[in-house]
Amino acid sequence: MTSIDVHDLTKEYGPRRAVDRITFRVPPGRVTGFLGPNGAGKSTTLRLLLGLDRPTSGTATLAGRPYVSLARPLRHVGALLDAQAAHSSRTGRDHLLVLAASNRIPVRRVDEVLEETGLTPAARRRVRTYSLGMRQRLGIAAALLGDPGVVLLDEPANGLDPEGIVWIRGLLRRLAAEGRTVLVSSHLMNETASFADHLVVLGRGRVLADTALRDFIDARVHPGVRIRTTDPAALENALTRQGHDAVRHPDGHWTVRHARVDDIGPLVSAAGVPLLELSAEEGTLEQAYLALTAVDAEFAARQHEEVRP
Numbered sequence: 001m002t003s004i005d006v007h008d009l010t011k012e013y014g015p016r017r018a019v020d021r022i023t024f025r026v027p028p029g030r031v032t033g034f035l036g037p038n039g040a041g042k043s044t045t046l047r048l049l050l051g052l053d054r055p056t057s058g059t060a061t062l063a064g065r066p067y068v069s070l071a072r073p074l075r076h077v078g079a080l081l082d083a084q085a086a087h088s089s090r091t092g093r094d095h096l097l098v099l100a101a102s103n104r105i106p107v108r109r110v111d112e113v114l115e116e117t118g119l120t121p122a123a124r125r126r127v128r129t130y131s132l133g134m135r136q137r138l139g140i141a142a143a144l145l146g147d148p149g150v151v152l153l154d155e156p157a158n159g160l161d162p163e164g165i166v167w168i169r170g171l172l173r174r175l176a177a178e179g180r181t182v183l184v185s186s187h188l189m190n191e192t193a194s195f196a197d198h199l200v201v202l203g204r205g206r207v208l209a210d211t212a213l214r215d216f217i218d219a220r221v222h223p224g225v226r227i228r229t230t231d232p233a234a235l236e237n238a239l240t241r242q243g244h245d246a247v248r249h250p251d252g253h254w255t256v257r258h259a260r261v262d263d264i265g266p267l268v269s270a271a272g273v274p275l276l277e278l279s280a281e282e283g284t285l286e287q288a289y290l291a292l293t294a295v296d297a298e299f300a301a302r303q304h305e306e307v308r309p
């Protein structure tokens with residue numbers, strides 16, 4: 001099994017505790033979103049997983065082993081941390097060839113990942129001539145080079161055009177469907193909601209949530225129902241009779257809070273209310289995330305205030 005296991009992991013930089021005794025497991029076969037405000041400890045955790053930094057205490061392992069003990073790491077773990085890291089005087093293809101040679105990966109794979117990331121036409125151009133999105137694609141190509149069981153990507157959609165964003169979404173889902181372990185850190189909530197099955201959320205170096213995407217949203221944001229009608233009085237009557245909390249908006253539409261279409265639809269239909277629209281307003285990941293982190297941020301702000309002279 002190629003799971004990622006983080007156990008009681010702590011990293012201190014001088015007096016600052018970037019990661020504070022965190023424990024979580026990322027299993028294969030699904031995409032796990034790795035979220036948290038700036039400075040929450042996501043990059044530090046990824047760096048510890050990739051052996052780029054040493055933990056103060058605790059462990060971070062891939063398939064039960066620390067990264068540094070892997071003989072040809074790219075064959076086990078593909079990572080994108082900094083898309084600007086490629087040597088800019090090399091061509092994109094040469095960059096990948098060097099990586100492939102150092103991990104005994106066949107040249108055939110270089111051309112495959114160039115094709116997969118849409119870089120074949122630019123393969124023989126120097127990286128310094130690449131756009132931000134092309135560098136990003138090259139970073140993703142490098143991550144996929146060794147056909148790894150574990151994929152760690154930091155902001156993979158960064159700099160990608162709309163087509164690229166649709167592409168990366170499909171790629172992440174496919175990697176998970178192939179049974180790989182996929183951990184993706186991002187600040188883009190709509191994007192994360194489009195590909196993640198599960199979330200690990202950090203805040204100030206600790207795990208704030210480790211849960212399925214749907215459960216994460218449902219636990220924090222109540223669903224609502226949006227309605228438009230030609231007979232507002234009849235609608236209001238029908239809803240308030242059943243104790244529903246209905247709000248009329250300036251443009252004339254109504255929302256019924258804490259309700260589902262399955263309940264409201266039959267109710268308004270039985271009351272003979274003429275409908276122009278009846279739709280579900282599901283909570284979004286952004287709303288749920290902000291609800292969770294607002295509490296955390298408030299606490300941090302209060303602490304900040306307290307230490308001010």
Ligand SMILES: Nc1ncnc2c1ncn2[C@@H]1O[C@H](COP(=O)(O)OP(=O)(O)OP(=O)(O)O)[C@@H](O)[C@H]1O
Binds near residue numbers: 037
């Ligand atoms: N090399 C370092 N030296 C000192 N402090 C560091 C170092 N790297 C990270 N930190 C601190 O550790 C904390 C966590 O940083 P980290 O980069 O892991 O957060 P993050 O969740 O990745 O944030 P972002 O979303 O902004 O990328 C921050 O307070 C940061 O200032």
